[in-house]
Amino acid sequence: MSSDSEFKFLQDLLRPNDSKIILLVLDGLGGLPTEGGDGATVLEAAETPNLDALAEQGICGLHEAAGTGVTPGSGPAHLALFGYDPRRFQVGRGVLSALGIGFDLQDGDVAARGNFCSMDDEGCVTDRRAGRIDSEKGRELCRLLKEIEVPGVELFVEPVKEYRFVLVLRGRDLSPDLGDTDPQATGKEALPPKPGSQEAERSANLVQQFLEEARKKLCGQDPANMVLLRGFSSRPDWPTFQEAFGLRAAALADYPMYRGVARLLEMDALDCGQSLENKIELVKAHWDAFDFFYIHVKRTDSAGEDGDTQTKQAQIEQVDQHLPALRELEPDVLMVTGDHSTPAAMQSHSWHPVPTVLWAKNARPDAVKNFGERVCIAGGLGPRFPTTDLMPLSLAHAGRLRKFGA
Amino acid sequence: MSSDSEFKFLQDLLRPNDSKIILLVLDGLGGLPTEGGDGATVLEAAETPNLDALAEQGICGLHEAAGTGVTPGSGPAHLALFGYDPRRFQVGRGVLSALGIGFDLQDGDVAARGNFCSMDDEGCVTDRRAGRIDSEKGRELCRLLKEIEVPGVELFVEPVKEYRFVLVLRGRDLSPDLGDTDPQATGKEALPPKPGSQEAERSANLVQQFLEEARKKLCGQDPANMVLLRGFSSRPDWPTFQEAFGLRAAALADYPMYRGVARLLEMDALDCGQSLENKIELVKAHWDAFDFFYIHVKRTDSAGEDGDTQTKQAQIEQVDQHLPALRELEPDVLMVTGDHSTPAAMQSHSWHPVPTVLWAKNARPDAVKNFGERVCIAGGLGPRFPTTDLMPLSLAHAGRLRKFGA
Numbered sequence: 001m002s003s004d005s006e007f008k009f010l011q012d013l014l015r016p017n018d019s020k021i022i023l024l025v026l027d028g029l030g031g032l033p034t035e036g037g038d039g040a041t042v043l044e045a046a047e048t049p050n051l052d053a054l055a056e057q058g059i060c061g062l063h064e065a066a067g068t069g070v071t072p073g074s075g076p077a078h079l080a081l082f083g084y085d086p087r088r089f090q091v092g093r094g095v096l097s098a099l100g101i102g103f104d105l106q107d108g109d110v111a112a113r114g115n116f117c118s119m120d121d122e123g124c125v126t127d128r129r130a131g132r133i134d135s136e137k138g139r140e141l142c143r144l145l146k147e148i149e150v151p152g153v154e155l156f157v158e159p160v161k162e163y164r165f166v167l168v169l170r171g172r173d174l175s176p177d178l179g180d181t182d183p184q185a186t187g188k189e190a191l192p193p194k195p196g197s198q199e200a201e202r203s204a205n206l207v208q209q210f211l212e213e214a215r216k217k218l219c220g221q222d223p224a225n226m227v228l229l230r231g232f233s234s235r236p237d238w239p240t241f242q243e244a245f246g247l248r249a250a251a252l253a254d255y256p257m258y259r260g261v262a263r264l265l266e267m268d269a270l271d272c273g274q275s276l277e278n279k280i281e282l283v284k285a286h287w288d289a290f291d292f293f294y295i296h297v298k299r300t301d302s303a304g305e306d307g308d309t310q311t312k313q314a315q316i317e318q319v320d321q322h323l324p325a326l327r328e329l330e331p332d333v334l335m336v337t338g339d340h341s342t343p344a345a346m347q348s349h350s351w352h353p354v355p356t357v358l359w360a361k362n363a364r365p366d367a368v369k370n371f372g373e374r375v376c377i378a379g380g381l382g383p384r385f386p387t388t389d390l391m392p393l394s395l396a397h398a399g400r401l402r403k404f405g406a
Numbered sequence: 407m408s409s410d411s412e413f414k415f416l417q418d419l420l421r422p423n424d425s426k427i428i429l430l431v432l433d434g435l436g437g438l439p440t441e442g443g444d445g446a447t448v449l450e451a452a453e454t455p456n457l458d459a460l461a462e463q464g465i466c467g468l469h470e471a472a473g474t475g476v477t478p479g480s481g482p483a484h485l486a487l488f489g490y491d492p493r494r495f496q497v498g499r500g501v502l503s504a505l506g507i508g509f510d511l512q513d514g515d516v517a518a519r520g521n522f523c524s525m526d527d528e529g530c531v532t533d534r535r536a537g538r539i540d541s542e543k544g545r546e547l548c549r550l551l552k553e554i555e556v557p558g559v560e561l562f563v564e565p566v567k568e569y570r571f572v573l574v575l576r577g578r579d580l581s582p583d584l585g586d587t588d589p590q591a592t593g594k595e596a597l598p599p600k601p602g603s604q605e606a607e608r609s610a611n612l613v614q615q616f617l618e619e620a621r622k623k624l625c626g627q628d629p630a631n632m633v634l635l636r637g638f639s640s641r642p643d644w645p646t647f648q649e650a651f652g653l654r655a656a657a658l659a660d661y662p663m664y665r666g667v668a669r670l671l672e673m674d675a676l677d678c679g680q681s682l683e684n685k686i687e688l689v690k691a692h693w694d695a696f697d698f699f700y701i702h703v704k705r706t707d708s709a710g711e712d713g714d715t716q717t718k719q720a721q722i723e724q725v726d727q728h729l730p731a732l733r734e735l736e737p738d739v740l741m742v743t744g745d746h747s748t749p750a751a752m753q754s755h756s757w758h759p760v761p762t763v764l765w766a767k768n769a770r771p772d773a774v775k776n777f778g779e780r781v782c783i784a785g786g787l788g789p790r791f792p793t794t795d796l797m798p799l800s801l802a803h804a805g806r807l808r809k810f811g812a
Contacts, residue, residue, distance in 0.1 A: 032770050041770075062786075066810050069798030070419065073811035086811065087415060093812055345768075349809055351802040352770050353786075374786075377772050383467075383788045 006088065007244040010392060010401070014246040019332035019398035021247065021292045022283070023390075025081060026319060027074065028301030029338025030062070030354045030373055032345045034309055042309050042344060043355060044372035046316040050323035051336060052370035055357045058334075060368040061381025062353030065340060068384065071351045074301075077339035078261045082241060082294075083391030091264060092176065092233020097166045100260030102269070103158055105168065105235050110176045110203060113231045114157075114165040116141055116224035123189050128182065129163045130224035138162055141224055148213040153206045160256060167210070167229060175200035178207060180230035190228060207232075241265035241292075245391060246400065250286055252279035253296035262294060274298075276322045284329060293331075304342030312344055333394045334359045336371075353384050360397035412494065413650040416798060416807070420652040425738035425804035427653065427698045428689070429796075431487060432725060433480065434707030435744025436468070436760045436779055438751045440715055448715050448750060449761060450778035452722040456729035457742060458776035461763045464740075466774040467787025468759030471746060474790065477757045480707075483745035484667045488647060488700075489797030497670060498582065498639020503572045506666030508675075509564055511574065511641050516582045516609060519637045520563070520571040522547055522630035529595050534588065535569045536630035544568055547630055554619040559612045566662060573616070573635060581606035584613060586636035596634060613638075647671035647698075651797060652806065656692055658685035659702035668700060680704075682728045690735060699737075710748030718750055739800045740765045742777075759790050766803035 031041040065072040065080035066087055075096055076086030094111035105111060116138065118127040138159045145157040153171040160166055179194035195204040207229065218225045241249050251262030251269040259269040270286065272279050276297060283293045297319055303312035326334060337356035340349050355376045366380035377383040395401050437447040471478040471486035472493055481502055482492030500517035511517060522544065524533040544565045551563040559577040566572060585600035601610040624631045647655050657668030657675040665675040676692065678685050682703060689699045703725055709718035732740060743762035746755050761782045772786035783789040801807050
């Protein structure tokens with residue numbers, strides 16, 4: 001991919017060396033004081049001796065991924081962690097889903113997220129997720145859709161998980177400028193894939209043909225007798241992570257969506273299990289092959305979304321126990337943070353800034369002596385810094401940026 | 407008015423609901439440690455149990471309206487509080503004055519601030535404010551000027567207060583690109599209304615004709631025998647507050663200038679008295695009709711300008727006593743701050759960041775336990791944040807912004 005002026009300034013300063021950077025992301029890490037408790041957040045309440053030691057030796061603060069007051073989705077928030085301003089670098093869900101399952105998305109392909117859904121005889125959606133059919137059933141239905149042929153375009157239908165799949169169109173002069181067919185509510189008819197421009201009319205027609213064939217193929221199935229499509233998008237022409245920062249990067253993430261973001265930047269998304277232990281083993285095994293290791297822990301976010309403070313706390317404490325294994329690898333820079341806050345009290349992502357610690361031998365420690373939302377306010381990184389600051393900071397502490405000017 | 411790309415990002419995230427936001431502005435709130443005292447600022451010295459409680463439960467910080475080191479006027483500072491970057495959104499004093507007195511300024515009108523002044527026989531200004539004539543005299547002289555007719559343009563002359571008035575030109579193809587006639591010093595001749603472009607030449611000529619007629623009308627008057635004009639401007643084409651943030655807004659401000667800024671954004675400037683009690687009553691009476699209530703308290707600033715620390719402190723303490731009445735309304739978000747600092751020690755506006763507290767049920771409280779300039783430095787909003795952050799922050803805490811990306 002082509003380079004980009006956005007990164008030009010840093011690129012000119014890049015100085016390669018053998019340093020290693022680890023970014024450990026606890027999804028949805030930040031929270032709010034829990035109700036009925038002693039006013040502590042889950043992170044503050046958790047027993048985290050190793051994170052506390054890291055905070056004492058490192059530099060702390062809280063970051064905002066997509067600007068003040070803005071609640072970011074995991075996609076934009078991760079792009080910010082990787083140094084890409086998510087307000088500028090926007091990408092559709094179709095592309096993220098396709099990359100997330102490891103689909104080899106090529107330039108010019110148009111990808112969409114698909115849901116199997118239930119429709120009544122009048123064509124109104126009665127269940128947008130078709131009763132959340134299981135993955136086995138989803139794969140079976142995808143095999144039916146794979147049989148569809150539309151002249152003038154190559155089609156790919158790939159299962160993701162349960163009722164979700166990816167549709168990819170490959171061919172000449174396709175446009176992703178198409179509206180969702182998902183009406184986002186039950187009791188309504190599915191929408192046509194509305195073209196947003198003249199160039200997209202042919203693509204809209206091709207998708208419409210696919211939908212008509214899909215209706216025939218799924219006719220008689222119960223409950224999943226139709227599909228909904230959204231997030232039509234093509235792979236954007238962005239600088240890769242290696243082009244932007246000169247780092248060979250490995251992603252240790254088991255969830256499709258996070259693997260998708262990593263692949264979008266042409267990071268190497270290694271096959272890994274869900275456990276942090278397994279991910280750390282893989283980091284160790286690939287230590288020489290990469291400069292940057294992104295490790296993702298999902299369950300802190302899921303627990304927050306469920307309002308389950310106990311599980312969230314247990315997850316954080318478990319990560320804390322694995323921290324010595326990461327430090328034993330002797331990285332030059334170790335960052336621990338979240339992509340966004342997911343307060344259990346809100347059971348959703350939120351706009352609240354995310355606690356962060358950056359450890360390096362040459363970091364200038366601040367007064368923060370343990371790891372929590374409120375103590376991080378006094379940290380050297382500041383109480384509300386842009387998430388995209390983390391990449392230049394980690395490059396600096398890794399000795400990978402030379403002096404600017406004389 | 408047309409929409410604007412500046413606000414596009416937030417607009418796309420807006421999610422309407424029934425929440426209520428209150429912004430209470432103590433004009434010129436911030437100060438400096440008073441000389442000879444115990445080193446406390448006026449705000450720090452004031453007894454403010456209710457503001458302190460708000461600070462303890464909310465999130466604090468200090469804001470800068472027009473960038474670091476810049477002392478803002480009240481107009482730009484208020485625009486920043488309302489979410490409009492004042493370095494980008496600049497408006498002439500003529501427009502603010504006209505809107506401030508409730509003049510129905512239309513698109514294409516050109517407005518200027520007028521001063522009655524004293525001139526000697528050589529046409530040199532001897533007093534730019536004509537001995538500060540009283541409002542009665544001002545109105546009488548305006549009646550004389552209202553008689554002036556200039557072919558090709560409709561003229562409006564409206565008294566403001568004392569020696570100040572507003573001149574509005576209405577007609578086709580007018581341009582506000584005209585220089586001030588006020589030489590800004592005594593002993594100098596008034597300047598001609600110099601056109602800044604070719605398109606403004608006709609307008610300059612029309613204003614010149616008005617000035618010649620004004621000289622004749624005021625001839626023989628003492629001390630106000632002439633006028634000075636400045637701040638020629640037209641109503642700018644900005645998104646309204648409601649367009650930008652999806653909020654129906656009421657302004658509770660008695661001073662013309664602040665009503666003018668509110669009207670510029672098409673807020674509803676309710677008729678109100680000077681007392682905070684009256685303003686709070688009106689908020690209560692209009693609670694269902696609006697989503698956002700801006701309440702302005704002027705006397706903290708006036709006292710600061712007079713170097714009168716006692717009055718400033720008394721004013722702050724009076725506001726504190728009214729705070730429970732505001733909280734009883736159960737707003738979703740309550741912000742208390744100033745537009746700029748007016749240290750009594752300086753007797754003028756200053757660049758010093760302005761103490762701020764934002765309270766909401768879903769705010770993440772910081773360690774700040776009372777309301778003052780220096781304790782706010784440790785607040786979660788940061789020690790020098792852009793004033794324009796307050797609008798997205800209040801929208802977020804009011805649940806009015808949906809997630810960005812997935």
